Amino acid sequence: MLTAITGINWGDEGKGRMVDLxxxxxxxVVRYQGGNNAGHTVVNPKGKFILNLLPSxxxxxxxxxxxxxxxxxxxxxxxxxxxxxEEAGISVTPRQLRISDQAVICMPYHKRLDCLEEDRLGDAxxxxxxxxxxxxxxxxxxxxxxxxxxxxxxxxxxxxxxxxLEWKNLTLQKVYGDQPAGLEDMISWLKRYGDRxxxxxxxxxxxxxxAAEEGKNILFEAQLGALRDIDFGIYPxxxxxSTIGAYAPIGAGIPNRRLDCSIGIMKAYSTCVGEGPFTCExxxxxxxxxxxxxxxxxxxxGRPRRVxxxxxxxxxxxxxxxxxxxxxxxxxxxxxxxxxxxxxTAYEVEGRRTERFPTGAELDAARPILEYLPxxxxxxxxxxxxxxxxxxxxxxxxxxxxxVDCRIxxxxxxxxxxxxxxxx
Numbered sequence: 470m471l472t473a474i475t476g477i478n479w480g481d482e483g484k485g486r487m488v489d490l491x492x493x494x495x496x497x498v499v500r501y502q503g504g505n506n507a508g509h510t511v512v513n514p515k516g517k518f519i520l521n522l523l524p525s526x527x528x529x530x531x532x533x534x535x536x537x538x539x540x541x542x543x544x545x546x547x548x549x550x551x552x553x554x555e556e557a558g559i560s561v562t563p564r565q566l567r568i569s570d571q572a573v574i575c576m577p578y579h580k581r582l583d584c585l586e587e588d589r590l591g592d593a594x595x596x597x598x599x600x601x602x603x604x605x606x607x608x609x610x611x612x613x614x615x616x617x618x619x620x621x622x623x624x625x626x627x628x629x630x631x632x633x634l635e636w637k638n639l640t641l642q643k644v645y646g647d648q649p650a651g652l653e654d655m656i657s658w659l660k661r662y663g664d665r666x667x668x669x670x671x672x673x674x675x676x677x678x679x680a681a682e683e684g685k686n687i688l689f690e691a692q693l694g695a696l697r698d699i700d701f702g703i704y705p706x707x708x709x710x711s712t713i714g715a716y717a718p719i720g721a722g723i724p725n726r727r728l729d730c731s732i733g734i735m736k737a738y739s740t741c742v743g744e745g746p747f748t749c750e751x752x753x754x755x756x757x758x759x760x761x762x763x764x765x766x767x768x769x770x771g772r773p774r775r776v777x778x779x780x781x782x783x784x785x786x787x788x789x790x791x792x793x794x795x796x797x798x799x800x801x802x803x804x805x806x807x808x809x810x811x812x813x814t815a816y817e818v819e820g821r822r823t824e825r826f827p828t829g830a831e832l833d834a835a836r837p838i839l840e841y842l843p844x845x846x847x848x849x850x851x852x853x854x855x856x857x858x859x860x861x862x863x864x865x866x867x868x869x870x871x872x873v874d875c876r877i878x879x880x881x882x883x884x885x886x887x888x889x890x891x892x893x
Contacts, residue, residue: 470690470729470730471686471690471726471727471730472495472686472687472690472732473688473791475712475717475731475732475734475793476712476733476773477735477788477791478783479692479693479696479739479741479742480692480735481694481736481742482736483566485509485510485690485795486493486524486881487797488525488526489511490525491688491732492529495532495686496686497533497534497535497686497688498532498687499537499687499688499689500536500679500690501689501720501721502537502539502692502720503541503565503691504605505522505543505550506521506597507521507596507598507692507693507767508521509521509548509690509692510884512713512886513883513886514696514825514883515557515558518554518557520550521550522540522542522550526688526723533564533565533566534565534566534569535566535673535677536566536568536569537673537722539572539711539719540572540573540809541572541575541606542568542575544576544627544658547662550720555590563669567671567673568666568670568672568673569668569673569674569722569798570616570672570868571617572573572616573608573614573616573617574607574614574620575605575769576650576658577603577654577658578604578655579602579608580815582601582604583670587599591652592604595705595745605710609685615630615631615633620663620664620666620667623660623665625692626655627652627656630655632775634665637650638768642694643755670784672721673721673722677722677726678725678742687721689718691713693708695790696787697712699712704828706743707745708794714728714791714832715728716790723775728792730795731794732794732878733788733795733796735796735797735873736798736799737779737800737865737869738759738763738778738800738803739776739779739780739783740768740775741774741776741777742774746832746835748813748832748836749778749783750775750777750779750817751776759776760774762803778810778813778839781813781814781824781869781872781873782813782824782826782854784869785826786826788874791800795876795877795879796873796883797877798879800881801881801882802848802849802881802882805845808846810844811839811841811859812841812872813839814839814840816836816838817835817837818835819834846861848864849882850882850888852882853890854890855890857890866880880892
């Protein structure tokens with residue numbers, strides 16, 4: 470069974486907690502795209518963990534975790550993430566973690582370029598996490614990147630890096646007026662952190678293909694959501710990689726394989742980190758109340774998330790783009806603070822009502838059309854089966870299911886691993 474867990478909206482939907490929960494049914498968990506520009510927060514009996522690069526299955530000792538070819542990896546950040554887990558008593562060994570030799574290395578100069586460009590843009594900035602993601606993906610497609618497998622061949626790596634820096638320093642110095650990146654500094658950085666990670670580097674695609682051939686259960690973990698996809702998201706306010714489920718086998722390193730199931734994750738309300746159109750956004754006291762109730766601060770950056778009611782047009786679009794077979798609805802318990810629950814059912818664009826999710830200038834001009842559903846005003850965190858939920862909460866779930874035309878199989882009512890209800 471090959472299953473993808475993907476985000477339906479702008480990211481931060483709770484994918485990590487669902488991967489942690491469902492990974493007990495899988496042999497392998499794979500991250501297939503992105504870098505450390507987003508975080509998956511997992512709460513289980515071992516504690517609370519924020520994972521930026523490592524797959525969320527790393528918290529189960531029996532699960533093999535793979536960082537796929539589609540990822541961009543900051544070696545220093547990954548070493549720190551592994552060290553934090555080991556300090557918490559969770560071992561990370563080459564048996565548990567495998568890193569594709571085709572994954573790209575995010576270098577220190579990529580982070581510098583990211584910060585320099587965001588500063589240059591000023592008020593027109595994209596809302597980057599300043600972790601080098603756009604520059605490193607740009608270099609990947611310009612064939613100016615280093616890959617994890619290059620760490621095995623120091624002499625060839627040095628020669629290639631020397632040529633890259635000659636080109637890269639033209640941008641740093643001539644465009645931004647910044648200091649050049651030094652070859653010896655970069656070699657020292659690669660050795661310091663690369664040597665620590667080399668035991669994990671392997672032919673991950675070959676490993677996964679063999680595992681699929683043997684009938685192993687493989688779970689693919691996406692970063693961010695459909696609306697941040699480089700092709701199908703709210704461009705240009707997107708990530709720089711493909712966040713959709715269809716890309717999972719490709720980014721993992723097994724493009725010859727097909728998914729058996731796509732599980733989409735969406736929140737019971739809307740959140741967004743970063744810049745770009747967010748039609749249903751709340752402001753003022755209503756926003757702060759919902760933000761505090763949900764603890765809505767970015768796992769990677771700590772930035773306050775923008776919040777709003779559930780957005781039907783955006784979510785229906787995300788379900789289609791992700792090819793979701795079933796859904797998991799997270800943070801239903803957070804809405805217990807509301808007497809009436811707003812839902813964005815459609816948009817108004819230039820005086821016209823539309824239930825379609827628009828793009829470009831149309832999306833910029835869109836205004837939310839809201840309806841209100843009854844709240845339940847009681848604590849849901851102890852609910853473990855559908856019959857435990859109040860009728861108004863069940864009605865809300867059923868309403869969303871009809872609105873996005875996809876079955877909701879799981880409902881999360883808390884951050885803990887077991888705070889989840891299976892609806893069928």
